[in-house]
Amino acid sequence: MSADTSLMPIPGPIDPVPVPRAASPRADGKVELIGLSRDAIRAELEAAGFEPKQARLRSKQIWHWIYNRGVSDFAAMTDIAKAQSPRLAERFAITRPIVVEAQVSTDGTRKWLLRTHDGHDFEMVFIPDADRGTLCVSSQVGCTLNCRFCHTGTMKLVRNLDAAEIVGQVMLARDALGEWPSSPDGRMLTNIVMMGMGEPLYNFENVRDALKIVMDGDGLGLSKRRITLSTSGVVPMMARAGEEIGVNLAVSLHAVTKEVRDEIVPINKKYGIDQLLAACAAYPGANNARRITFEYVMLKDKNDSDADARELVRLIRHYKLPAKVNLIPFNPWPGAPYECSSDERIRAFSTIVFQGGISAPVRTPRGRDIDAACGQLKTTAEKRSRADLDREAAAQLA
Numbered sequence: 001m002s003a004d005t006s007l008m009p010i011p012g013p014i015d016p017v018p019v020p021r022a023a024s025p026r027a028d029g030k031v032e033l034i035g036l037s038r039d040a041i042r043a044e045l046e047a048a049g050f051e052p053k054q055a056r057l058r059s060k061q062i063w064h065w066i067y068n069r070g071v072s073d074f075a076a077m078t079d080i081a082k083a084q085s086p087r088l089a090e091r092f093a094i095t096r097p098i099v100v101e102a103q104v105s106t107d108g109t110r111k112w113l114l115r116t117h118d119g120h121d122f123e124m125v126f127i128p129d130a131d132r133g134t135l136c137v138s139s140q141v142g143c144t145l146n147c148r149f150c151h152t153g154t155m156k157l158v159r160n161l162d163a164a165e166i167v168g169q170v171m172l173a174r175d176a177l178g179e180w181p182s183s184p185d186g187r188m189l190t191n192i193v194m195m196g197m198g199e200p201l202y203n204f205e206n207v208r209d210a211l212k213i214v215m216d217g218d219g220l221g222l223s224k225r226r227i228t229l230s231t232s233g234v235v236p237m238m239a240r241a242g243e244e245i246g247v248n249l250a251v252s253l254h255a256v257t258k259e260v261r262d263e264i265v266p267i268n269k270k271y272g273i274d275q276l277l278a279a280c281a282a283y284p285g286a287n288n289a290r291r292i293t294f295e296y297v298m299l300k301d302k303n304d305s306d307a308d309a310r311e312l313v314r315l316i317r318h319y320k321l322p323a324k325v326n327l328i329p330f331n332p333w334p335g336a337p338y339e340c341s342s343d344e345r346i347r348a349f350s351t352i353v354f355q356g357g358i359s360a361p362v363r364t365p366r367g368r369d370i371d372a373a374c375g376q377l378k379t380t381a382e383k384r385s386r387a388d389l390d391r392e393a394a395a396q397l398a
């Protein structure tokens with residue numbers, strides 16, 4: 001038996017299910033304050049023996065220092081009595097994910113390899129444009145859903161990121177971009193997409209709690225209109241996502257027939273195209289001003305025919321969806337079972353959808369030279385070849 005069997009079982013393409021794997025507690029036993037609501041911070045302070053009135057005041061002050069000033073050292077919180085900071089530091093922590101590696105692409109895209117306190121690696125990407133800067137945030141380490149064209153889906157080890165690790169990514173980006181104190185003017189980081197590693201709707205509570213802090217006017221202060229959550233189609237969670245989070249929705253559709261979608265996005269076997277589009281039609285807050293984005297990865301001879309494009313238009317019209325389509329050229333990775341459609345094919349597909357009255361821009365891949373493009377996220381540690389791993393195992397035995 002290989003050592004891999006000690007890892008979590010992979011649900012596989014037949015019947016994907018969420019596999020909740022919570023973060024392990026911190027080795028130092030401290031309580032992480034990032035990711036907690038103001039009330040939760042107050043309750044923690046009370047549990048630590050602060051008087052209720054003190055706890056209320058201190059929680060407000062701490063919140064302000066954390067989210068408006070980016071401070072992670074209690075001693076730097078100048079309105080908190082010096083004598084109290086060791087007491088706070090002993091019991092509480094304010095931490096960012098660990099930066100293992102930071103890379104910058106020739107096109108300005110930045111990618112970070114990050115590590116959780118218990119040693120799991122995940123990635124985050126920042127994409128600067130002329131009028132905006134988008135941070136692509138991860139929700140899980142790896143992903144259990146095994147979409148066939150996605151490199152992240154081939155990762156073995158998966159755990160949910162907790163709210164602190166999700167908010168922590170945004171804070172870390174602000175650190176790197178020098179954007180504290182947080183002011184709404186002139187920021188580079190203007191938009192967030194939950195399109196990094198993982199399926200956000202399989203980690204609903206943590207993603208919700210994290211985004212609440214990101215959207216809080218006194219928190220990180222990003223408008224919900226500038227945040228997009230992308231799902232491969234976890235239908236039962238979509239209504240809750242609309243009600244409890246309320247951000248823009250992107251759906252990884254990628255195919256218009258059961259046969260093809262079953263193959264490339266296996267969660268389709270559980271929640272089919274019709275169910276998915278009905279859930280989109282019912283998504284709270286979707287209207288012509290806030291359209292649902294359908295992501296469609298262009299795979300040569302798989303999902304890219306004229307007939308596919310026409311069927312896409314028919315489906316969107318049939319469900320009366322306020323929609324736009326993002327055509328994503330497939331980003332290859334070593335061993336990927338597909339190729340990207342030709343530029344001509346992508347253009348023809350885009351034209352048909354556009355003539356059907358639906359906007360269908362082609363997304364330019366960014367950060368390809370540093371493997372930061374869509375679906376290429378997979379940690380370096382995981383990229384070691386089988387031969388490397390065998391050599392390492394042999395060396396350990398020797």
Ligand code: SAH
Pocket residue numbers: 143147149150151194195196197198199200230231232251252295296297328329330331332374375376
């Ligand atoms: N799990 C979520 C969000 C992360 S993936 C989801 O699937 O929606 C973000 C987007 O990148 C998805 O639309 C995904 O299908 C797409 N993607 C994955 N692998 C890709 C690849 N190799 N080339 C292009 N796009 C890819």
Ligand code: SF4
Pocket residue numbers: 143144145146147150151152153154196197198199232252
């Ligand atoms: Fe997971 Fe999304 Fe990749 Fe599918 S495309 S394997 S859902 S990260």
